[in-house]
Amino acid sequence: MNIQDKIIKTVPVYEVSENLKDVITFFEETTYSHVGVTEHSAYLGLLSENDLACFEPEKKIEDFRFEMEDFFVTKDTGWLDLLEMFSRNEANILPVLDENRLVVGYYDLEDVVDVFIDTPFFREPGAILIVSIGAKDYSFSEIAQIVEGNNARLLGAFITASENDIVQITLKVGAQSLNEVAQTFRRYNYTIIYGNSDDQFLEDLKQRSDYLEKYLNV
Numbered sequence: 001m002n003i004q005d006k007i008i009k010t011v012p013v014y015e016v017s018e019n020l021k022d023v024i025t026f027f028e029e030t031t032y033s034h035v036g037v038t039e040h041s042a043y044l045g046l047l048s049e050n051d052l053a054c055f056e057p058e059k060k061i062e063d064f065r066f067e068m069e070d071f072f073v074t075k076d077t078g079w080l081d082l083l084e085m086f087s088r089n090e091a092n093i094l095p096v097l098d099e100n101r102l103v104v105g106y107y108d109l110e111d112v113v114d115v116f117i118d119t120p121f122f123r124e125p126g127a128i129l130i131v132s133i134g135a136k137d138y139s140f141s142e143i144a145q146i147v148e149g150n151n152a153r154l155l156g157a158f159i160t161a162s163e164n165d166i167v168q169i170t171l172k173v174g175a176q177s178l179n180e181v182a183q184t185f186r187r188y189n190y191t192i193i194y195g196n197s198d199d200q201f202l203e204d205l206k207q208r209s210d211y212l213e214k215y216l217n218v
Helices: 022-029 049-054 059-065 079-088 109-119 140-148 179-187 196-215
Strands: 013-016 035-040 042-048 094-098 103-108 126-135 153-161 166-174 191-196
Touching: 013 191, 022 035, 022 103, 035 094, 035 103, 035 153, 042 049, 042 094, 049 059, 079 094, 079 109, 103 109, 126 179, 140 153, 140 166, 140 179
Parallel strands: 013 035
Antiparallel strands: 035 042, 094 103, 126 166, 126 191, 153 166
8 A cells, every 4th residue: 555645735834934813714614633834844843723722813823832742754654653643642634744844745544544444454354363472572473373374364463552561462363263363372372362253343343433433523
């Protein structure tokens, strides 16, 4: 997939010397959480919709320089890192910078989630398995070997939690039965955190999709 195709260039970027009037209108007319600000065309930071009540039309953006948030991605940022950045900053839009710190566009959360949901991890039938193990004791090649050694297909895997030198890894496995795969993981000293059937996975996904839709429509 080419996530760069999802960069949008229709959302404005404001110069720090401008008045807040247009920024206020932008937030009132859209559902975006942030908007980018530049200084002499170089990226400076982000104004947040959460500060809208404090904005006064006649004031300059400069007056809010020290209240700006500072997060961004580049054209080389992968889609999983994009999702993490959206979540960490409670944002639904991310500015995309080039090597000269110029804003080339934005990523919209809804567009990136659509890419995520369109991957085989979500679209292919299978089961979800979450395992945990010491951060120094696993490898993705071993995980693939365990799954495929049970005549199953590994449709996707990524680390979904890491704490106190323990990582949790979420797997999507194409298999008639998850039991043999889970038992093999146990023999390799993995702890099984969660495992479910495809029907339950689809129900869980529907609930999360409903929540996401409500969030995007706020």
